[in-house]
Amino acid sequence: MKDQLELHKIEDSEEIVLRFFESRIQAGFPSPAQGMFGDTIDLNRELISNPAATFCARVIGNSMVDAGINNGDLLIIDKSLEPHDGDIAVCFIDGDFTVKRISVRSDGVYLIPANKQFPELHVSEESNFQIWGIVSHVIKSLTGG
Amino acid sequence: MYGLIDCNNFFVSCERVFNPALNGRPVVVLSNNDGCVIARSNEAKALGIPMGCPAFQIKEYTNPRQVVQLSARHIVYADLSHRIMSIMGCEVEGLEVYSVDEAFFRTPYDDVEQNHKFLARLVKKVHRYVGVPVSIGFAPSRSLAKIASHIAKKDRRITDGVYWLVRPEAIDIILRRTPIADVWGIGRRLAASLMGRGIDTAYKFAQMPSGLVRALYSVTAERTQRELRGEDCQVVNPVTIAHRSLMTSRTFGQLLTDRREVQDAIVHFAQSTSRRLRDEHQVATTVMTYVRGDHFREDLPYYSNSCEMRLHTPSSSAMTIVHYALVAFNAIFREGYGYRKAGVMVSGLTPESGVQLNVWDTEDHGRQRALMQAIDGINQRYSAHMVQLVPETSQHSWAPRQSHLAPPSRTLRIYTGLIDYES
Numbered sequence: 001m002k003d004q005l006e007l008h009k010i011e012d013s014e015e016i017v018l019r020f021f022e023s024r025i026q027a028g029f030p031s032p033a034q035g036m037f038g039d040t041i042d043l044n045r046e047l048i049s050n051p052a053a054t055f056c057a058r059v060i061g062n063s064m065v066d067a068g069i070n071n072g073d074l075l076i077i078d079k080s081l082e083p084h085d086g087d088i089a090v091c092f093i094d095g096d097f098t099v100k101r102i103s104v105r106s107d108g109v110y111l112i113p114a115n116k117q118f119p120e121l122h123v124s125e126e127s128n129f130q131i132w133g134i135v136s137h138v139i140k141s142l143t144g145g
Numbered sequence: 146m147y148g149l150i151d152c153n154n155f156f157v158s159c160e161r162v163f164n165p166a167l168n169g170r171p172v173v174v175l176s177n178n179d180g181c182v183i184a185r186s187n188e189a190k191a192l193g194i195p196m197g198c199p200a201f202q203i204k205e206y207t208n209p210r211q212v213v214q215l216s217a218r219h220i221v222y223a224d225l226s227h228r229i230m231s232i233m234g235c236e237v238e239g240l241e242v243y244s245v246d247e248a249f250f251r252t253p254y255d256d257v258e259q260n261h262k263f264l265a266r267l268v269k270k271v272h273r274y275v276g277v278p279v280s281i282g283f284a285p286s287r288s289l290a291k292i293a294s295h296i297a298k299k300d301r302r303i304t305d306g307v308y309w310l311v312r313p314e315a316i317d318i319i320l321r322r323t324p325i326a327d328v329w330g331i332g333r334r335l336a337a338s339l340m341g342r343g344i345d346t347a348y349k350f351a352q353m354p355s356g357l358v359r360a361l362y363s364v365t366a367e368r369t370q371r372e373l374r375g376e377d378c379q380v381v382n383p384v385t386i387a388h389r390s391l392m393t394s395r396t397f398g399q400l401l402t403d404r405r406e407v408q409d410a411i412v413h414f415a416q417s418t419s420r421r422l423r424d425e426h427q428v429a430t431t432v433m434t435y436v437r438g439d440h441f442r443e444d445l446p447y448y449s450n451s452c453e454m455r456l457h458t459p460s461s462s463a464m465t466i467v468h469y470a471l472v473a474f475n476a477i478f479r480e481g482y483g484y485r486k487a488g489v490m491v492s493g494l495t496p497e498s499g500v501q502l503n504v505w506d507t508e509d510h511g512r513q514r515a516l517m518q519a520i521d522g523i524n525q526r527y528s529a530h531m532v533q534l535v536p537e538t539s540q541h542s543w544a545p546r547q548s549h550l551a552p553p554s555r556t557l558r559i560y561t562g563l564i565d566y567e568s
Binding site: 042044045049050051052053079080092095128130132 | 165166168228229231232273274275276450451452453475476477
């Protein structure tokens with residue numbers, strides 16, 4: 001089983017401003033009446049801190065489901081971020097893009113899936129390997145739309 | 146001093162960003178219609194495939210199946226180019242975007258070593274942020290910076306992507322090795338004519354008596370010559386630059402930390418940029434806003450960022466330009482930093498007359514144009530700032546109440562979309 005990624009450009013020509021609901025939502029009983037509708041929220045600003053280095057990709061595959069990344073989700077990728085142990089990154093390894101958690105161990109770098117059906121991947125010396133960018137956000141649709 | 150940033154094998158490098166499997170392989174990008182080579186990877190250059198080579202002739206140089214041949218995707222290249230130029234625009238002064246993959250700028254320091262350190266960091270930053278490798282050359286003139294950037298790209302001993310030509314002895318050595326035809330601004334016919342006189346290197350050209358160059362050729366050729374001698378002659382044709390982008394920016398007298406103050410500056414810059422667009426009868430397709438801290442102050446946290454917006458329909462209307470400049474500003478402004486400089490740049494300029502309307506566009510361009518003409522007319526007649534746009538946002542949220550301020554001199558305030566009077 002192999003995951004794939006489709007990279008997209010971000011069309012940033014539209015300002016999207018939504019009312020931001022300030023009060024904390026208790027799971028199960030959201031009550032819009034409790035809070036004041038406060039400041040506005042601009043999703044571009046919320047999701048993209050560095051426009052020149054931010055790219056978007058759609059996930060195809062299930063290797064990261066336990067990390068909350070499902071088939072069809074949109075990833076916001078920030079290439080300006082330095083990779084750290086434990087980050088979820090878009091990587092390029094031996095000819096393919098993949099999204100995995102990076103694990104730095106004494107014997108080298110591992111790519112860790114978040115799905116027991118997938119194996120861990122050791123990045124060997126011979127691998128053609130590149131950390132393409134760090135996944136900063138996952139956008140998922142809960143209505144299937 | 147001037148710097149030139151140049152993207153290495155730009156179209157091929159763009160393709161490699163989205164397909165790293167192409168790294169290390171001979172790759173060519175073909176033009177859309179006639180299928181000629183318009184970009185080559187270093188590996189393809191090494192195989193001897195020349196620029197402009199028709200696709201079907203690649204077999205004369207090598208086994209064509211070894212070479213990855215890609216159709217040009219100019220939208221992708223333009224997107225990555227904008228990203229690179231917007232990073233540059235917020236890091237350096239006086240950016241002149243010269244082509245999709247080249248831009249001149251002024252280097253920030255007087256000291257060569259400091260410039261070198263700063264620019265080497267910038268090369269790294271652009272590569273990491275966008276994925277495209279770039280080279281930078283710097284020198285006392287643009288023509289020399291161009292030669293320096295070429296060396297930065299070609300010479301394998303240069304590992305950090307930066308090369309400078311500053312000391313006269315170094316300039317002499319390099320000019321002796323530079324064929325006259327490779328000098329920026331020396332066209333094919335001029336090169337042929339100079340070669341006919343035995344002037345085959347940039348050095349020999351630089352040594353010719355200036356009067357002779359002017360008499361035999363042109364003032365432009367003489368300017369190029371003076372540039373090779375290290376004089377700054379502004380050889381960039383300002384008309385060419387104007388067609389590509391217009392920038393209004395300013396260094397603030399002090400570090401600004403207040404959002405409102407920086408925003409007001411952005412609105413002001415956007416308005417004067419749109420005014421310049423209308424004066425030149427041009428319209429812009431993108432609007433870029435940048436903010437920058439003070440990189441000379443190492444005691445303070447430094448933040449710089451830029452954001453570029455695409456317009457649905459190319460425009461020169463102050464309302465549109467201000468609107469998009471502010472959307473971009475809101476995306477990048479962060480509280481808690483000091484801002485030393487900000488600016489608004491419009492690019493993708495085309496003549497007003499050739500605008501294609503977007504079918505999804507709901508703005509009434511005829512009315513906007515009439516309004517702009519009226520405003521320009523009033524401002525011309527009375528004073529440059531008689532009528533100004535005031536962003537709606539400055540009436541809300543963070544804006545302090547202004548009801549107790551003394552009324553300003555008679556100013557017509559125009560909000561995006563509606564007009565009211567104030568006296």
